[in-house]
Amino acid sequence: MLAAIGVDSVAELFAQVPEPLRLDRPLALPEGMSEAEVYERLAELAARNADCEEQVCFLGAGMYDHYVPAIVDAITQRSEFLTPYTPYQPEISQGGLQAMFEFQTAMSELTALPVATAGLYEGPSSVASAAYLAIGATRGRRRFVVSRGVHPHSRETLETYAVGFGAEVEEAPLADGLTDAAALAAAVDDETAAVLLQSPNFLGSVEDVEALGAAAKRHGALLVVAVDPMTLGVLRPPGECGADIALGEGQPLGNRLDFGGPSFGFFCGAEELIRKLPGRIAGETDDVDGRRGFVLALQTREQHIRREKATHNICTAQALNALAATIHLAWLGREGYRELGELLLRRTAYARERLAAVPGVEPLHGAPVAREFALRLGAPVERVLERCAERGIAAGYPLGREYPEHEDGLLIAITERRTRAQIDDLAEALGAAIQAEAGDLVANSATKSPEGVR
């Protein structure tokens, strides 16, 4: 090969790198390992994590321990889906493109909005992307009003992006677990590009999106609603509530927890927004012989064509994760999807009632909930969580960091994997932990800080 190139060594090919910039030592990394050794090393690391097979998981906050059917893995691990890249050559990418088209159809059905994209990175950055779209759709308005019920990660991500957009973000408060309608309405004005809501919101409450959205309509702002895709079999979809954009975290659909990613963000919109949407969109067309086929449609929105005038900078997104969702939804089917939504609602109602009956526990709010709810604990949340963890239960998500007004708050998530028996166990564990903490207080023993991390 060197002879064909006309050089004596590979080093000659690197001569174009100026000498002072060549690394004159090996990288300070370990030597290569055999496959078996790498497996053992990674397995050792994995063993030091308390996963959902080791603990009973009531953690949610946007990502949930749902059962992923076996066919999702079987299909997404096929080379033909796993190893190609973006379908720039549609003639040899019909499988991936059609899967995108089916994904878009599913998301459009779930949200009851006519147009869906092939997906973005994950939930929170999709919220920021919707805000970016809203600037263009409102001819340059640069103000967003966001409910405090929107996921804290989404609000933080929006704040981060807004600096680049030169936009300001105003937060509307919550009252008894729901967005304060009067405060929201007062915050929206004629400079507002978008009103951003989430339902169920971060505290689990189902919002009256239509009523809240009236403020956006009045001032010509876009109504953007983040939704949980596992609840739309039973909850009124955003498209029927006046949403211009519906989006959300896609993990519950066919994707593993994976310590937070990769998952995907779904993004659906009203018809008139179709040329402003971010990312890939598959569209149906014909080939020269009149056969049905699929292509990347509306590419003139995208960075590889429009560069600085693109609607978004996204390129590689989460195609395989969206495929997993498509398969999961086909597996659930029309009836199964609705049944799962009902199951979540009923088990959640049971859990909320059961846990609220535990001495030292009360509901944090009285709003209706779908699959997640917040409690107020009569003992330090971190200590209670630690005691439950010792019994093999990840009891929930502590609200204190992101909602200092709910220092005593605990968010509990339900999936179809959380059985009645597990919910009852949680009730017992919470009760015992609170009682023990109260005993500690009575005995005036100092609260021990957990070992290790501060």
Added chain:
Amino acid sequence: MNQRDEGVLTIYERSKPGRRAAVLPDAEVPEPPLQELIPAKLLRTEPPRLPEVAEPEIVRHYNRLSRRNFDLDTGFYPLGSCTMKHNPRLNERVAALPGHARLHPAQDPRRAQGALELMWLLQESLAEICGLPHVSLQPSAGSHGELAGLLLTRAFHADRGEARTKVLAPDTSHGTNPASVTMAGYEIVKVATDERGGVEMDDLRAKVDDEVACLMLTNPNTLGLFDENIAEIAALIHEAGGTLYYDGANLNAVMGHSRPGDMGFDIVHVNLHKSFSQPHGGGGPGAGPIAVSQRIEPFLPRPQVVRRPKQGGEPPWREHHDLTNLRPEQGEASYVFDLDHDRPKSIGRLRGFQGNFGVFVRSYAYILSLGADGLAEASETAVLNANYLEARLAEGRAGKHLPVAFDRHCMHEFVLSGKPMKKDLGIATLDLAKRLLDFGFHPPTVYFPLLVDEALMVEPTETETKESLDAFAEAIDQILAEAEDDPEKAKQAPYTTPVRRLDEVKATRKPVVRQPLD
């Protein structure tokens, strides 16, 4: 009307009322009417019209679809700037371990020590490879890393009381660069390319002023050429107070040979789905971690994975972590790993939770498999393969009709121009690309970079054999020979694919982006 044969029915068109796959657990709890749980006006009246199909038919449907895809495991995929290298299956196996796959992202850090240690080790490994002291794994892909880098630049300048307005990038840059610049609120200024394929220095000098926030550069650039003036470029930008951003899409050329930090770059994104073997998944998932210099570190996204001595106290900001002898038990014994949210100057979050952890597992397994020498050898072989294929294509018909755009040794990829082919044979680069499909190859990236007419950008990667490179060169020669006789053959191609050329104009003019349902 288009024909709807069995192969192209959608899952919705296979739906029959009453069929299903899922069996769900019993409720086990009281089942009151939903209206007793949720006010009726907040309930859905008609469920979404998802397909009704049994499991065997779902499996067949998606298997049929899969056969309508070409993929890297089937054949050569020399898509320039995309680094379509082999995806080791070991990485899939370790990513699927329940300790990784079923770990909740909000798990208490004390009970996710293995995951945080893995992330810390990956951060340290990427820092060493990039020659920069700090890494954030948060960005979800390359373009997300670019946006992060520009927001970091903005925060860096704001911290010094400056508000700069312009970002420079060469006319050869990836489309994501200018798109990210716009999203970050800057104005893009294009810099010309000189006759050797590098940055035109006079043009750069003319455009550098105190309004310039950043220069974004890919090195080797999208022509596959290393910019020999990089030290001078870096000095120029730094003297003017700007930051230097490295688009890491082409990092596969220089791993273990040259480091962006040593070249003077402040911020680098690394595409884990390119150089570090994460499967491309038909368009993701990927990940785009960023490595940064000391002066950028205070602004890194929150939260940041950190390692602290178990006995308390803060480690010095950058002790040199020699990873060569690090054993897992050492980490466990003396350190704890944590998520640091307390970063007052941080630009904030870029996304939910901690990043695409599943991708980190695969890429860390890849780094462990190859090791220091293996990574350097991967880059050497990538450069060797590219130069060999470039030399093969400089011969004969390809040399005549498809000359290399800049005639010098390339790094890991090279760019050909189809301009003479179009003029002499009457077939365009697009025709050549479509004809390659009939020969069982994925075409190179076409019509990019923009400054080369009828461009073909070829990146073979290190995981291809000499035989596959030869076969590709021979296919190109055969297509050109065929076109000398009958250019129509290429202009009508492909012939053997599941569908032939598709009407993209129709798909954009009258977009049908979902299945209509009654």
